[in-house]
Amino acid sequence: AQKVTQAQTEISVVEKEDVTLDCVYETRDTTYYLFWYKQPPSGELVFLIRRNSFDEQNEISGRYSWNFQKSTSSFNFTITASQVVDSAVYFCALITNSNSGYALNFGKGTSLLVTP
């Protein structure tokens, strides 16, 4: 069975602080993909990143960075110098060959509030 755990339900930070959103996954498959999505207050889902299980390189995109560690089954997301516009719900998701119809399996999300 596959499972994604986002233990942090809500996080509140002051603007310009760095913040890390945790994601821990479970799967027995050796081939899998991990995703992060952002859901701003407007409600749409915005794709942020996809990472496959064979690529453990960390990724940086502007103020965003992702740390993938297979040894701890974690795919954490860090926002550097947070801004008010980063306020959103962030979802981590997993897919493997065992997923029904290749459907994304989502964590419950972390709500991030960035205050001025």
Place this chain on the structure above:
Amino acid sequence: NAGVTQTPKFRVLKTGQSMTLLCAQDMNHEYMYWYRQDPGMGLRLIHYSVGEGTTAKGEVPDGYNVSRLKKQNFLLGLESAAPSQTSVYFCASNIRADTRFYGYTFGSGTRLTVV
């Protein structure tokens, strides 16, 4: 514009009423999905389809039916709406992936309230 279109965007139903949510994609994707999003629960898979004429149950299928008569459309039906079906519904599509999982596209969501 290419993508996934959901209609309607908002709807209020009375308990016991029926309705159909429409999801349309113009990317020729094989796979389509319906999710519901509830506070603190993330997105949970209701039903999915791996191609025209096929449907299958997801994690939370009870109270819903689906149809995929045309490749581009995936319909979600509520035969007798209940307050527990108050939620935000997302449709998504995915190319035929085999061992590659690329190209998920989500609709903008339908906010359904059952009173």
